[in-house]
Amino acid sequence: MKGINMIQLAKELGLSVSTVSKALGDSYEISASTKKRVLDLAKQYNYKPNPFASSLRKKKSKQIAVIIPDIVNNFFALAVDGIESVTMNKHYDTFIYLTHENLEREKAVLEHLESGLTSGLIISVCTGREGYGHFQQFYENTKLPIVFFDRVPDLLQFPKVISNNYDSTFEATLRLVKSGVNRPVFLTTEEPLYTSIERRRGFQAALTSQHIPFTDDMIIECSDDMDKNYLIMRKLLSGKKRPDGIFASIEKYAITTYQVCKELKINIPRDVKIIGMTNLRTAALLNPSLSTLSQPSFEMGREAASLLIKMIEKKSYSAANDIIVLNNELTIRESV
Amino acid sequence: MKGINMIQLAKELGLSVSTVSKALGDSYEISASTKKRVLDLAKQYNYKPNPFASSLRKKKSKQIAVIIPDIVNNFFALAVDGIESVTMNKHYDTFIYLTHENLEREKAVLEHLESGLTSGLIISVCTGREGYGHFQQFYENTKLPIVFFDRVPDLLQFPKVISNNYDSTFEATLRLVKSGVNRPVFLTTEEPLYTSIERRRGFQAALTSQHIPFTDDMIIECSDDMDKNYLIMRKLLSGKKRPDGIFASIEKYAITTYQVCKELKINIPRDVKIIGMTNLRTAALLNPSLSTLSQPSFEMGREAASLLIKMIEKKSYSAANDIIVLNNELTIRESV
DNA sequence: CGGCACACCTACAACGTTTTCGTAAAACCA
DNA sequence: TGGTTTTACGAAAACGTTGTAGGTGTGCCG
Structure with a gap:
């Protein structure tokens, strides 16, 4: 300086x-x-x-925070890309915080930001059983605008940017069933996220619509730990009542599935058909190419950032109940 | 607030x-x-x-900036992950700026940061023909510590974290040749980066060591524009003097190559053998699985951040000539 | 010519810390 | 006991802005 x-x-x-x-x-x-x-x-x-003098005097800053579980994930990377594209444009600076699905870390970041370092937050929550009290607490203490995206809590008071998880999962599941799947499973997170619950509802509804009885063992809870997942998938696919269809609601679960199938010499799509929720650019190049339900990640980031900045700049603008829903895209490839 | x-x-x-x-x-x-x-x-x-009051008075902040070309790239995403892991630990806040290979944007970010918003910078430069005057200018004006990683400029006064590009490319190229390749090509960026030049030197040296004459047309300059790249690759692989080995020095070039081969029905590895520099988790699942030269991205990020914070906190610590070199890892799979 | 609006500029007090310097009282020492 | 050091605290001046309240001079109008 x-x-x-x-x-x-x-x-x-x-x-x-x-x-x-x-x-x-x-x-x-x-x-x-x-x-x-x-x-x-x-x-x-x-x-x-001097930005510090300016922020101090004006009691506000042109800085926002992005809190996400993971950056080594095409979905979040694209979302950050989208966010940055608008913050750059509006001359905001963007902090990034990674929680790695660790609730304590998420709380610590929030606590840290109570200092008023930023003028707003964009959050995708991590899995965790404790509920969302810390977000409410944060809001109580700071009154700072928050926009949640993708993984959103079921708190009415905050605006959200999501994709049509229910409908698109319904559609994807339907597609699996129509291509001959009778015993599909749904790979989801250990802890129930609002997002995954929506997807799960779509999955279940699609089965019901096709008169396939839904049973609880169709829901497979995976972890954030790749090694654990590996074991879970291996057990699942080695069993005698092996599923013949898989809907992976998280990017990395699809990858693990492919790995295990390759090892166990399970043929995709003959033995098992797969659709993964992912934005992997390499999906089309996998062996066999992976059918995907992909989210409009970049746009979601862009929408979230635009909304947040609107909230920051127009004091009057109350976006409390805003929910922006964008459409996922189903791409069927060889894996189905 | x-x-x-x-x-x-x-x-x-x-x-x-x-x-x-x-x-x-x-x-x-x-x-x-x-x-x-x-x-x-x-x-x-x-x-x-209040962090603003504190920073104003102390004339320094616990904030650093990360300037990278792209976040939708496993290498950079992992590097950011590594950086964040140490800034989190040391209670620093991390700004992120994406240049998208746009030199003007890179300059604008630097100019913006001359305000003294951050106490240090971690940078991976974007391609561009203009040289690195803006970095020197920035340093002149601010005297702020800067650590470059991976894509580093050839400026002596700044510390750098890189991987052993020369040696590992040498090794990879050798491997291509030993597996029967006679007419390899090297896919690189349009604008010469120090990093790519090192890789290119390794490529060339390996050929020489195997008594394969090196010619300029073995160097293929690709762009950041995926569409352009597609055309370049398509032309390259449609020609009569088609190469039988490809070393892709950038992640996305390898992906494009796969796409084009798939379309032109060129068999990998029979017709052409491929090694890509990438950290893609899906490399092993591609069709056929991709041989990779992968960088220790996370560690590079970690090292860069540690070094930067050391420079920020110990005024005496002059890391000017520090160059930290980490090792790349060659993994041969079906594509060779 | 008095009154008033207007254009333009200044003084000064915030904003919330940190740090330097000063000092009263307590503790120590010979 | 008288002097010196140490301990524990306070007053006040920064840090670099911004905004409010005020002031001065000019032109305009009746």
Whole structure:
């Protein structure tokens, strides 16, 4: 932190500090000629206003926080890409925090942000059985705008950006059944997320619509630990009552499934048909190519960020009950 | 930004603001009993120090910036993961900026950060013909510590974290040749990056060591635009003097290659053998499984962040000439 | 010519910390 | 006991902005 400040600029220009401040802020109180003088000198000295002084005085910052479970996941990476595309445009700075599905970490980040470091939050929650009290607590304490996306809590007071999980999972499941699947399973997270519950409902409804009886053992709870998942999948696919269709509601579950099938020499799609919820660019190149239900990740990030900034900038704008729903895209490839 | 501040705490405790500040800072000037009183009340009121006031006064912040070309790329996503793992640990906040291989954007970010918003930068440069004057300029103006990783400029004054590009590319190319390749090509970026040049040197040296004459047309310059790349690859693989070996020095080039081979019904590895530099988790599941030269991305991120924080915190610590080199890993699969 | 609006600019007090310097009382020492 | 050191605290000045309240001079109008 070197550089020149307003005081020095003012001195050199023979003006007061407030005049310089207003000139830089393009205030109507300042004459065009003075503005030009100020701007010119500021440029000449490569003057940059101190963001800390500014935020302190104005009691707000142009900074937002993004809290997500994982960045090594095409969905979240694309979402961050979308978020950054709008924050960049609106001249906001973007903090990133990764929770790695660790509730304690999520709470710690929230606690940290109670300092008022940022003017708003974009969150995709991590799995965890404890409910969402910490979000409400945070909001109580700070009144800062929050937008949830994809993995959203079932709290009415916050706006959300999601995709049509129910409908698209219904459609995907239907497709599995119509292609001959009788004993499908649904791979989901250990802890119930609102998102996964919607998908699960879609799965279940599709079965019912096709008169396939739904049983609880069709729901397979996977973990965040790839090794554990491996064992779970291996057990599932080694069993005698092996499923003949799999809907993987999380990107990495689909990958593990492929690995296990390859090892156990289970033929896809003959022995088992698979659809994965993923945004992997390599889905079409897998062996066999993976049918996907992909989310409009980039757009979801973009929508979330746009909404958040709207909330930050228009005090009046109450987006409390806003729920933006975007459409997933089903792409059937060789795996079905 | 609501919450309580030091002044109110001090008032309630019947102490001065400075005493409270020192107590919270665990200063030796304050008695144990007073410290306890202060800490207790601070906790009770959920007091959080205002980071802007603090940064303003101290003239430094616990914030760093990460500037990378792309986040939808397993390498960079993993690197960010590694970076975040250490910034989290050291209680730093991490800004993220994506340049999308756009030099203007890179310059704009740097210019923006001249405000002193962050205490240090971690950068992987974007391609561009203009050289690295903007980094030097930034450093001149701010004197802020910068660590480059992976895509590093050839500027001596900055520390870098890279992987053994020369050696590992040498090894990979050797492997291609030993498995029967006679006319290999090397897919690289349009603009010469230090990193790609190293890889290219390794490629060339390996050929020479095997008495295969190197010709300029073995170097294929790809773009950041996937559509353009597609055309380039299509042309390359449709030609009569089609290469029988490909080393893709960027993740997405390998993917495009697979797509084109699939379309042109070119058999991998019979017609053409491929090794890609990538950290894709799905490499083993591609059809056929892709041989990879993968970088220790997470570790590179971790090393870069550790080094940066060391530079920030120890004023004396001059890491100017530090170059940390980590090892890439060659994994041969069906594509060779 | 008095009154008033208006354009333009300045002084100064915030914003919430940290840090330097000062000092009263307690503790120590010869 | 008188002096010095140590301990524990406080007053006040930063840090660099922004916004409010005020002030001055000019032009305009009746």
